[in-house]
Amino acid sequence: MTSFALVGAAGYVAPRHMKAMQAMKGDLKVAYDPNDSVGVIDSHFPDAHFFTEFERFDRHIDKLRRRGEKIDYVSVCSPNHLHDAHCRFALRSGADAICEKPLVLNPWNIDGLAEMERDTGRRISTILQLRLHPAIVALRDRFATSNKRHKVDLTYVASRGRWYYASWKGEDAKSGGVATNIGVHFFDMLCFVFGAAKLNEAHLREPERAAGFLECTRADVSWFLSVDRNDLPAEIQGKKTTYRSITVDGEEVEFSEGFTDLHTRSYEEIVAGRGFGLDEVRPSIDIVSTFRNAPISSRHERHPSASRALSK
Template sequence: MTSYALIGAAGYIAPRHMRAIAETGGKLVVAYDPNDSVGILDSHFPDAQFFVEFEQFDRYIDKLRRRGEKIDFAAICSPNYLHDAHCRFAMRAGAEAICEKPLVLNPQDIDELAEIERDTGRRISTILQLRLHPAIIALRDRFAKSNKRHKVELTYIASRGRWYHASWKGDDSKSGGVATNIGVHFFDMLGFVFGAVSRNEAHLREAERAAGSLECERADVSWFLSIDRNDLPESVRSKKTTFRSITVDGEEIEFSDGFTDLHSRSYEEIVAGRGFGLDEVRTSIDIVSTFRDLPINKTNGVHPFAIKANRA
């Protein structure tokens, strides 16, 4: 049975990892989080050891390793700015790392992690679940051999309350900002479907929303991301707190179904040795890292939602 440790057990995304471990026949041996609101463990692994101090967590894993009971995988669901350090810890503890998005905040961190992979013989896999979504795979296959440039519009609004800005997510130095925190897997998807990115422009960069454009190998992309519920279209505002839309040449691409259910598929691939590693994640990290320092350009290919936000 594959054994796991979990870092960040009280986090928003941790329950999806717990469920994925259970659904793929694994065992969560030990979990860590400085916050103790982890009752969700009872739903999946009530016998897992739990620590609120990292030093005790580290000691327990080392004791297991010395007894020949080392952890196979460490799942990392901690705040974005800690992913790099926790991946390093996992590999040096003898485990493979499974890290939530974004893997790191800056491209140079990828190169350093690659060195530790070589030194330890361990591997880092990251969760890029949209690459496993049937609708996205079909989209890539549909446009892979296209000789035409396509016009793509991506809109993602994920309403968040006031707590967001009081947490680490509202601190750009820890989360990377809205474009990184809620958008990095969409940028990965765009490169996956439409090819390498050659141009990256910023049209809007605020605490609650971001917008820009990308020139990919086979498409010109206009994108808008927001955590402000006031940006939701009026037609959905009273019914939903999240809005996702991708149009290609004016045609809506439906991919809402199954969006949150792909962690188990991701774990299946990772355990089988087919996870997405450092090379696959580089493009999306380059995009979000560059975006943070780009000058704001409001003249070319601005997303309609961004135009509305600028006027407001």
């Protein structure tokens, strides 16, 4: 039976990881979070040990190792700025790491993790679930051999309440900002489908929204991301809290469904040795890091939602 430890058990995404472990007949041996609102563990692994102090969590994992009950994987669901340190901890503990997006905030952190992989012989895999979405895989197959450039429009609005700005997610130094926190897996998906980004332009960078332009190998991409419910299309305001839209050459790509089991699929691939490693994750980290520091430009046409936001 595959054994797991979990860092960040009280986080928003942690239940998806627990569900994936359970679906795979795995065993969550021990979990950690400085917050103790973790009753969700009872629905999955009621016998898991739980600690609110990292030092005791570390000691318990070491005790298991000395007993010959080594942890196979440490799943990392902690705040973004801690992913790097917690992945290092996993490797030093003799386990592989399964890390939520974004793996790190800046590309140079990946170099340090690569060195850790070489030194320990362990592996870090990242959850890049959109690469496993059937609609996105079909899209990649469709455009893999395309000889023409495509025009892509990406819009993603994930409404968040006032709590968001009071949490670590509202602090750029910890989350990386909106483009990193809710956008990094979309940037990975764009590179996965349309090839590497050769130009990265920032059009809008605010606490609640971001927009820009990417020139990928096979596509020009105008994108807009927001956590403000006022940016939802008028027809769904008050009815839905999330809006995802991708158009390619004016044609809508339907991928609103099919997200439910992507973490389970991700775990299955990782345990089978087919997880997405450091090389796969680097392009998207390059994009968000460059965007975070790029000057605001209007060289290319702005996304309509960005233009509306700037005109207010």
